[in-house]
Amino acid sequence: MAETQYTEDNIRSLDWKEHIRMRPGMYIGKLGDGSSADDGIYILLKEVLDNCIDEFVMGAGKTIEISIQGERVIVRDYGRGIPLGKVVDVVSKMNTGGKYDTRAFKKSVGLNGVGTKAVNALSAFFKVESTRDGKSKSAEFEIGELKNEELLEETARRRGTKVTFIPDESIFKKYKYRNEYVERMVKNYVYLNPGLTIVFNGEKFHSENGLKDLLEDNNNAEDMLYPIIHLKGNDIEVAITHSKTQYSEEYHSFVNGQHTTQGGTHQAAFREAMVKTIRDFYGKSYDPSDIRKSIISAISIKVMEPVFESQTKTKLGSTDMGSGLPTVRTYINDFVGRQLDNYLHKNPDTAEKLQRKIMQAEKERKELSGIRKLARERAKKASLHNKKLRDCRVHLDNMKNDRRLESTLFITEGDSASGSITKSRDVNTQAVFSLRGKPLNSYGMSKKIVYENEEFNLLQAALNIEDSMEELRYNNIVIATDADVDGMHIRLLLITFFLQFFPELIKEGHLYILQTPLFRVRNKKETIYCYSDEEKREAMAKLSGKPEITRFKGLGEISPDEFKHFIGDDIRLEPVMLDKAMSIEQLLNFYMGKNTPDRQKFIINNLKVEVDLVEDNQL
Template sequence: MSEELTPNSGSNYSASNIQVLEGLEAVRKRPAMYIGDISEKGLHHLVYEVVDNSIDEALAGYCTHIEVTINEDNSITVQDNGRGIPVDFHEKEKKSALEVVMTVLHAGGKFDKGSYKVSGGLHGVGVSCVNALSTHMTTNVFRGGKVYQQEYECGKPLYPVKEVGTCAPGMTGTRQTFWPDGNIFTVTEYKYSILQARMRELAYLNKGITITLTDKRVKEEDGSFKQEVFHSEEGVKEFVRFLNSTNTPLIDDVIYLNTEKQGIPIECAIMYNTGFRENLHSYVNNINTIEGGTHEAGFRTALTRVLKKYAEESKALEKAKVEISGEDFREGLIAVISVKVAEPQFEGQTKTKLGNNEVSGAVNQAVGEALTYYLEEHPKEAKVIVDKVVLAATARIAARKARESVQRKSPMGGGGLPGKLADCSSRNPEECELFLVEGDSAGGSAKQGRSRQFQAILPLRGKILNVEKAMWHKAFESDEVNNIIQALGIRFGVDGDEDSKKANIDKLRYYKIIIMTDADVDGSHIDTLIMTLFYRYMPEVIQGGHLYIATPPLYKCSKGKISEYCYTDEERQAFMQKYGDGSENGIHTQRYKGLGEMNPEQLWETTMNPETRMLKQVHIENAAEADYIFSMLMGDDVAPRREFIEKNATYANIDA
């Protein structure tokens, strides 16, 4: 409770109690309101906000090259060859336009439709927010043969904009360098893989642009810094081929369109593979709309309408004697749709669901025309697609029978829970946790060591089904998968939802679902199998922020009466340095090969106690990249999986 609302201070509550946060102080006071969070996700979002400004210049036709550099000290530099932020005097603010852009929230050219027709930036807070959350930031502008500069600390200018040199005639652009504030962010180390995924995505979504990503923390064998250049001439057509590269294509063609309907630019690419998932990735002004929206609705309507009409006219449905549903047309589909909307309206839990009604009709028309033309011109490929649809319908009927069998046993009024589940006494989902524990031995320790009030334990026997390689209904024939679904209280395709594969989590029984496995290779594999199950069958659980991975310690280090749990090799080295001068003299190290080696008290103390444990939250930072990694790691193609493991074996942290 805030101080001014306590009963004792009511009579003193006046204007002096009202705090007005000046300038960027509001951002520093409540950073999560502006960038989502202050952990790894928010840290990387700072880079996206700066890069989005450069992308806006590219969309307006003034920028062709963007350079992103992770410096040795984990600061970031972003430089483009756009027009450069204006440095002339701003009449209203009585200061340089550059200073206004860098220090005033919601100031910039993207609010002037004459400057930018469309613009990115998820939260629209721009570079001033990045400035506010950095201990130091330096801006250089190249315009008119001159170089201008201003520096800031925590968003406040250190001096007025000044001219600091000259540049080549015709050279234009902006260079931003910033140091994220370690007092605000819980992590300040940038991950190359996260920035790599987003820069690759931006290059595909904005064909013709070149984006260079350099990591000055890593040197290659030839002495150069680690670097990648992202450039795409075919845009989303090339993007969908990349996303489908770990699957077996059903047809080799990419069904592609790049058009404008009702004043809305629309680019879309479609492929089919022999798998059983629908993978539709949608973007609005380069923002990944992970919750969908009107553009996805228009796409699905067109796909169902056109394919159903073609199937009926070709008599394929009469021969098959099965009833086709909309979802059958999307099985094995992988598609990317990118639209540019002048004034997008976002809604949904994470503000990544498009709400503009006019976009649905425009996409419906564009996709319908392109798909109709393709099917007429490619009858052989059209037949292969329709045959796949019929197969999907047949499998869906089998899946429904399997699913109904599961849901007849699902928890209703507390009954029908899996026999191995040790439930908690609380019935408030917000305070309840479910641990998915590898093996009966560790499960037994967890049951004894837990807090029975709010922690439930579900032991899992061995490795669960790899759902990436199985038809949809096969998961419901797996005891371990069924136990997880029943324990969670999740149902599929209920309440009249047209998509029988959609998970309904309205009656989710635990708001924290924690995967707890051994800290070894087998444990990591089981982690990935379970994450794949949630990502493919129950993504709503991940999107809701309910899925976590427990972090058991690797070692217990002791010297005399002093003992500490060490969760990493670095922590073990630090213990040895502190108590043994860097050697193992007199230090006893116990290596935990499995959870079962810990007694219940140790398991509680290290891995389960909310006061002391470390949990990793699983979130979908980049849906397209997550899709690619899951299908590559858990699919049939060995070569890309081996290459990924060889490159990432020492430091991989796959956080979808």
């Protein structure tokens, strides 16, 4: 066999734009279409916002304005403004930025100098304007190529920086910004920066009480066991309460204003510190899981030079607070040990409620231990030949894999639907879990049922969330049922299961409903899949004449060849979100309690099917 030539011609040096565009996942995680909070379009916004936040932290500018109209995003701060001579370099030259100079930016987030360059390279249009000292400089780019720059020697504009960008649709397919996700990001920024105001599409967001506000805004007061414990120190802030209703542990953790959704050193240290402090306070060696069961908490720390385990900075790897300072673990242990102990001494009512909660958790755990052991053995046997799970290769906990955020588990009902998805899925990132008929209504039941019911036990094992969310194996959990009355009921039963036992899966935006087309409209040249009557009318107008119209009654009717369109690049997911105005208890009671007429009305109003179909299948 002839030897392949390997000469200078084979060595290719990519310029900065090409590298980012060829490997966007290295810089912004997954691409996505905006239906998930960690999709690339939100990371682009975050990268621009991080620079504005760093200005606020340095004492420059108290207001940030964000406008998102369709595809166009505008972010304006009133900070110091980029030095005018460097406006082009800062957004288009790698390793250029003020963060390399520790005097100008202490404890900042964006230390890699890549952020706005990635936004520029991945945007069809990108414009930066900087105003300082009565002068203004602007530069316009298309896909990272400089198209125009302008200097105004005199301007009445207020100082600061304004960035406008339109993500490139050839990279982010059919994307759309969801206000709920942008609002959540904005709220996290204001909780971490009391005194900062962010105006998003005309609505003001501001926080005076930091992480205490975060817990209050994410939870209904009726779900809390005791008033929030709010502790603040140098470079650290903590907020803690326990839930009356949820079983699992919930942590919101941050480093230098960065939301570390994957936790890391600081979160592990905080969990450890909680256990040690509470054991010392009560003088009893309670089991760690009993102390932490139902905890709802937030921790934010500031570190001199943080080391993250990925470019998107979702997990802290650093062990030090900074040169000459103690380790993250020692620092957090000392702070929680001292401050939480003081708080419990001063607030005996909270201390008593907490101890009762721990003892109750201990009692439940002991009652469960036998069942748990049996269930684990069953799950172990089943996972060796788990008929319900067709697994994929890449999982969320593979920190080194740049496709981990795409990992998806489809929960389907019936063999035909499971078969179609299984045959058309991407075996690298998409797994399928098949239900046999309707799952059990778990409303009002104890955790015992999760172990006693084989399907629930296997689903819990597949997700790997028995003890905590940290080992969750799939980033997206997608309920894929027919768009009819039975399908809607199965959705509700599954949402009830997650709400009852694992609400943070929903709170953290991991749970979705798969939207599948109701109609196929086609002629000899083109096929259009329609998700509503309106889309069907548009398709019929587009394919004039007499196009053929097929109505899909169930997922099983859609062939695997067609199905791959609906779970591939064009997948449409509807996120399941919690309404803070309703406590989880009220929500479960509404969906699954005894108020059947209300629920029937809700299901009928929310079914995306024709009215006659609902009337034929009265609930």
